[in-house]
Amino acid sequence: MAIAAALLSACKKQTNKDEERLIKKTKLQIENGLLSPEALWAFGRIGGVEVSPDGKKILYRVSYYSIKENKSNSELFVMNSDGSDRKQITRTAVHESAAKWMSDSKHLAFLSSESGSKQLWVMKYDGSKRRQISDIEGGMLDFRFSPDESKLLYIADVKYGEYTADRYPDLPQTSGIIVNDLMYKHWDEWTATVPHPFVAEMKDGKLKNIHDILEGEPYESPMKPFGGIEQLAWSPDSKTIAYTCRKKTGKEYSLSTNSDIYFYNVETRETCNKTEGMMGYDQNPVFSPDGKWLAWESMERDGYEADKNRLFVMNIESDAKSEISKDFDQNAEALRWTADSKSIYFVSCRDAVTQIYRADIENAHITKITSGVQDYASVIPSGEKLIAVRHSMSKPDEIYSVDPQTGEAKELSFENKELLEQIEMGKVEARLIKTTDNKDMLTWVVYPPNFDPSKKYPALLYCQGGPQSTVSQFWSYRWNLQLMAANGYIVVAPNRRGLPGFGQEWLEQISGDYGGQNMKDYLAAIDALAKESYVDEQRLGCVGASYGGFSVFWLAGHHNKRFKAFIAHDGMFNLEQQYLETEEMWFVNWDLGGPYWDKSNKIAQRSYANSPHLFVDKWDTPILVIHGEKDYRILASQGMAAFNAAVLRGVPAELLIFPDENHWVLKPQNGILWQRTFYKWLDKWLKK
Numbered sequence: 001m002a003i004a005a006a007l008l009s010a011c012k013k014q015t016n017k018d019e020e021r022l023i024k025k026t027k028l029q030i031e032n033g034l035l036s037p038e039a040l041w042a043f044g045r046i047g048g049v050e051v052s053p054d055g056k057k058i059l060y061r062v063s064y065y066s067i068k069e070n071k072s073n074s075e076l077f078v079m080n081s082d083g084s085d086r087k088q089i090t091r092t093a094v095h096e097s098a099a100k101w102m103s104d105s106k107h108l109a110f111l112s113s114e115s116g117s118k119q120l121w122v123m124k125y126d127g128s129k130r131r132q133i134s135d136i137e138g139g140m141l142d143f144r145f146s147p148d149e150s151k152l153l154y155i156a157d158v159k160y161g162e163y164t165a166d167r168y169p170d171l172p173q174t175s176g177i178i179v180n181d182l183m184y185k186h187w188d189e190w191t192a193t194v195p196h197p198f199v200a201e202m203k204d205g206k207l208k209n210i211h212d213i214l215e216g217e218p219y220e221s222p223m224k225p226f227g228g229i230e231q232l233a234w235s236p237d238s239k240t241i242a243y244t245c246r247k248k249t250g251k252e253y254s255l256s257t258n259s260d261i262y263f264y265n266v267e268t269r270e271t272c273n274k275t276e277g278m279m280g281y282d283q284n285p286v287f288s289p290d291g292k293w294l295a296w297e298s299m300e301r302d303g304y305e306a307d308k309n310r311l312f313v314m315n316i317e318s319d320a321k322s323e324i325s326k327d328f329d330q331n332a333e334a335l336r337w338t339a340d341s342k343s344i345y346f347v348s349c350r351d352a353v354t355q356i357y358r359a360d361i362e363n364a365h366i367t368k369i370t371s372g373v374q375d376y377a378s379v380i381p382s383g384e385k386l387i388a389v390r391h392s393m394s395k396p397d398e399i400y401s402v403d404p405q406t407g408e409a410k411e412l413s414f415e416n417k418e419l420l421e422q423i424e425m426g427k428v429e430a431r432l433i434k435t436t437d438n439k440d441m442l443t444w445v446v447y448p449p450n451f452d453p454s455k456k457y458p459a460l461l462y463c464q465g466g467p468q469s470t471v472s473q474f475w476s477y478r479w480n481l482q483l484m485a486a487n488g489y490i491v492v493a494p495n496r497r498g499l500p501g502f503g504q505e506w507l508e509q510i511s512g513d514y515g516g517q518n519m520k521d522y523l524a525a526i527d528a529l530a531k532e533s534y535v536d537e538q539r540l541g542c543v544g545a546s547y548g549g550f551s552v553f554w555l556a557g558h559h560n561k562r563f564k565a566f567i568a569h570d571g572m573f574n575l576e577q578q579y580l581e582t583e584e585m586w587f588v589n590w591d592l593g594g595p596y597w598d599k600s601n602k603i604a605q606r607s608y609a610n611s612p613h614l615f616v617d618k619w620d621t622p623i624l625v626i627h628g629e630k631d632y633r634i635l636a637s638q639g640m641a642a643f644n645a646a647v648l649r650g651v652p653a654e655l656l657i658f659p660d661e662n663h664w665v666l667k668p669q670n671g672i673l674w675q676r677t678f679y680k681w682l683d684k685w686l687k688k
Contacts, residue, residue, distance in 0.1 A: 033424045034449055034486040037675035040477055041065050041668050044415045046389065046397040048098065052105040055383045056081055057125065059099055059108060060399060062415055067668045076110065078125050081382060082401070083412030089127030098142045098229070101125075103149055111140060120154070120207075133205050141195055142229035145202075146238035151266065152200045152207060153232060153241055157193040160218060181250035185583050185632040187225040188662030194220035197232055197243055199266055213243065213264050213271075221245040223259060223283070233285045239266055242274070242285035242294060254585040258302045261285045261294070274314065275321075280307055288341035292316055293361065295335050295344055298323075303586040306468035308504055309333055311346065311359055324364045329503045332359070334378045345369075345379045345386065345404075349501040352430070352442050352472045356388060356402065370407040373428070375473040387412075391475040393446065394425040394482055424449040426485035428473075433494065433528045436520045442502075443525045444471065446481045446491040456536040458686040460484055461526040461563075462493040463544025463551035467510050467518070467591070471495050478665055478674060479545065487679050488687070489541070492529045496521035512593045512603040514575075515554055515610025522551065526562065538564070539686045543678075545569035546634065546663065550612065553642055556623060557615025565685035566623040567678060570634050570663055573642040575611035581635045616645045622652035624681040626674065628661035654681060 048061035058081055063074045074095045079086035090096045092114065099110035108125055111118045115132060117139030123130040134140065136156060143154035165172050177190055184191055196214045200207040214221060221243050222231035231244035246259035260275045261282050275282040280299030287294055294314045299307035311325040311332035325332050330348045337344055344359045354375035358367045370376060374392045379402070386402040388409070399413040427447045432440045448457060462481065464471045471493050481491045495502065497518040498510025510518050530537040542563045544552050549571020556566050572578045576596045579588050589595075593603030623646050627639030636657065646653035656677050658670055665674050 033422065035423050035425070035480070035483050036486070037483070037672050038067065039419065039423065040480060040483060040675075041067055041671060043396050043419060043477075045477075046399060046413060046415055049378065049380065049387065049389055049399055050099065050101055051081065051380050051382045051387050052101045052125075053103055054105040056105065058387060058399065058412065059101060059125070060413070061097060061099060065668045067672060070667055070669045072668070076108070076127075079412065081385075081387070081412075083399075083410070083414075086413070087126070089123075089125070100144070102145070103147075109143070109145065111143070113139070120152070134207055136207075136210075144229055144232065144234060146234050146266075147236055148238045150202055151238060152202055153234065154198050154200070155195050155222065155229065155232075156198055158196045158212070160191055160194045163192070182254040182585070183250055183583060187583075187633055188630045189632070194218070195222060195224070197221055197241070199241065199264075211269070213241065214245070217247070218249050219245050219247045227283070230284050233287055235287050236289060236291040240264065241266060242287065244283040244285065251585075254583060255589065256302055257281050257299070257305055257586050259283055261296055274319070280304065281309075282312075284335065286335050286337060286344075288337045289339055290341040293337075293341060295337065297333060297335065303590050305584075305587060305590075306466070306500070306507065311335065311344065313344075313361060322364070324359045324361065325366065326364065328366050331500060332357070336379055336381055338381050345381055347376045347379060349375070349470050349472050352444065352470070352495050352501055354470070354472050356386065356407070358404070368407075369404055370402060370409065372409075373430070373473060392473040393428050393444070393475060395420065396475045425482050427451060428481075431528075433525050435497075435517075435524050437517065441521055441525065442495045443528075444481070444491075444493040444495075445529065446485045446493070448485045448488050448490065451534075453534045455534060457488065457490045457534055458539035458541065458682075459490040459492055459526070459529055459535045460682070461522060461540065461542045462491055463522060463542065463548035463555075464493070464496070464499065465544065465546030465548045467498045467514075467547035468500060468507055470500050472501060478671060483675070487682070489682070490529065490535060492525050494521055494525035496525070511591050512607060514550070514592070514607055515558075519551070519554060519558065522555065523559075523562070530562075541565040541567070541682055541686050543567040543569075543682075544571070546571065549634075549639075552623075553612035554610065554615070556621060557612060557618040559621070561620070563621055565682055566621055567626070567681060568623065568639070568642065569626040570628065570631055571625075571638065571642070572612070572634055573638040573645075574613040575608050577641075578634065578638065581637070583632055613641065613645065616649060619646060619649050619651050622681075622685050624654045624656065624677070626656040626658075626677070628658045628663065628665065630658075630660065630662040633663050652685075 045063040050059045059078050061074050063072050065072045076090045076096050076099050077088050094113045097111050099108050109122050112121045119132055120134035121132050141155040164176055164178050196212050198212050200210040233242045241264045243262050258279050259281050260273050263272045263274055279302040282298045285296045298310045298312040301307050309331035310323050312323055314321045330350050332346045334347045335344050347354050348357055356369040356376050356379050374390050376388050376390045378389045380387045386404050388400050388402050389397050391397045400409040400411050402409045426449045429445045431443050433443050435441050484491045500507050529535050540563050549568035552566050552568035553571050553573050592607040594601050596608045625639045625643040627636040629636045643653055643655040665671050
């Protein structure tokens with residue numbers, strides 16, 4: 001039985017402490033049977049699901065968080081493919097990650113920081129005979145064995161550009177960074193390294209003849225900040241590596257999303273661009289088992305990071321390419337070939353839920369496999385069934401077996417069963433609300449547990465970030481809608497203009513119209529719910545992060561006294577400043593229309609005319625501002641400026657600043673502080 005080691009300090013020792021863990025876990029008290037911040041951080045977080053080559057076993061990772069120790073730990077688990085005989089196979093105080101099956105289905109390879117940096121280890125699937133087989137300076141980020149296991153492909157960071165100490169060796173302790181081009185920062189780091197793919201031969205259990213595939217090239221592969229080993233693939237004959245790369249640096253990199261799929265011949269060390277002329281993101285290549293096809297995810301337009309994610313395939317012999325999803329007005333993600341190389345399974349969001357689909361290559365026919373109110377995050381074909389990971393607003397990730405004929409799903413992992421049994425979740429309802437232009441907008445409404453329609457409740461308008469990120473059945477460890485409901489709020493989460501899952505026209509309307517129709521959509525949603533007898537229209541709040549934070553700042557100057565409290569996290573406040581402060585220039589060029597100094601550009605001028613900082617004179621409602629100082633996407637100066645403006649205007653305001661957090665809040669104690677501050681602010685102004 002997997003036990004939430006986040007609650008225990010005893011898990012540090014590599015001994016079997018299951019009985020002690022179980023005793024301690026059963027003492028966990030959930031106040032009034034409701035979800036709390038502390039309980040939220042106690043959930044085990046499943047990841048890294050892999051099916052053994054013989055299809056008989058499932059390997060996965062569970063991450064646990066300790067609030068007391070303010071850190072996480074990851075352990076590995078193995079179970080039979082029917083969910084039986086579930087065993088924890090690692091018990092260490094260090095992270096085990098990136099675990100993968102070896103071809104014999106009896107051994108595992110994985111990364112562990114036991115010796116300091118992350119190195120490659122192997123062991124039997126029961127956790128025995130554990131041994132280290134790599135000693136790479138600086139460690140590895142991830143890896144993949146070639147199908148014949150004679151070679152290893154791995155990712156490691158390499159130095160990028162000239163360091164200050166290179167120029168001035170007599171100043172080795174200086175912290176100054178000399179900059180002469182763009183992309184000197186990215187999301188949450190100063191750009192000092194980039195990831196490169198390396199290939200090595202495996203001989204006698206050791207790595208030999210290590211070679212940097214991008215040797216001498218200042219490019220990154222996989223692509224930061226979100227790319228991983230899924231952006232590289234081995235051909236079935238172990239002779240070719242397909243890798244994703246955007247071969248640009250500096251200003252050129254900041255202006256373009258044009259990445260390509262490259263083939264690298266391991267024997268000749270020659271590289272060939274297989275998607276040259278395809279101008280948007282091309283990434284995540286997957287070879288068919290028979291080696292005749294390559295599938296990948298492709299966006300058409302350069303500079304548009306939220307373009308339709310198309311399913312493309314290429315005949316490797318002829319280089320002929322075709323779009324399988326041409327008549328499919330949805331994204332295709334997390335691609336997986338069937339064993340016969342005739343079909344591809346993938347996941348896609350439609351109507352605010354994410355399901356599993358199958359695409360048949362010969363006729364480009366796409367079949368929906370699953371249904372229901374949940375989000376599937378990944379899928380792996382395994383014999384006559386599918387192994388998938390899914391979640392909902394009421395349940396974190398768990399592993400399921402899915403019948404590909406009926407779509408029927410059976411839970412296998414039950415990682416959080418004990419915690420979930422102690423918690424009463426609120427009802428989640430899908431409602432269609434008419435927008436101001438007479439469109440039907442799907443809006444999720446989450447009710448407090450033990451909801452009583454004869455009472456009146458305060459309500460929160462949830463504003464999504466992105467701006468083109470889905471409001472589907474997501475489970476979040478910060479923006480958790482069930483936690484908001486557990487605190488006594490009715491949560492209103494509209495799929496406003498600019499969100500995927502409702503076709504490209506709905507998605508793309510938002511670009512260049514930040515203060516336009518999507519803001520009307522927000523107000524239409526909260527106005528519709530405010531009319532319900534169980535909603536107190538005098539106690540409405542509005543919350544959101546990133547673009548959702550921008551939405552809060554904008555609505556603060558346009559809400560006509562609807563709301564009594566605002567919370568904005570990592571939001572854009574001054575769009576002119578944002579244009580020059582952010583790092584991925586393709587984003588602001590596409591979504592804002594271009595630079596603010598281009599007076600002839602009507603789209604850009606409309607964007608900047610709707611900057612929230614221009615409407616501070618209309619702010620009259622208490623506002624909490626939250627920001628991380630390591631957020632280089634939207635700098636903390638945006639949040640500080642908004643807070644300062646509110647104080648100078650005499651508006652009740654509070655600022656929560658995290659010097660050590662980025663666009664997210666990742667440390668357990670910071671996460672708890674975030675939640676406590678969040679609900680204390682709402683309760684102060686909405687529960688008087």
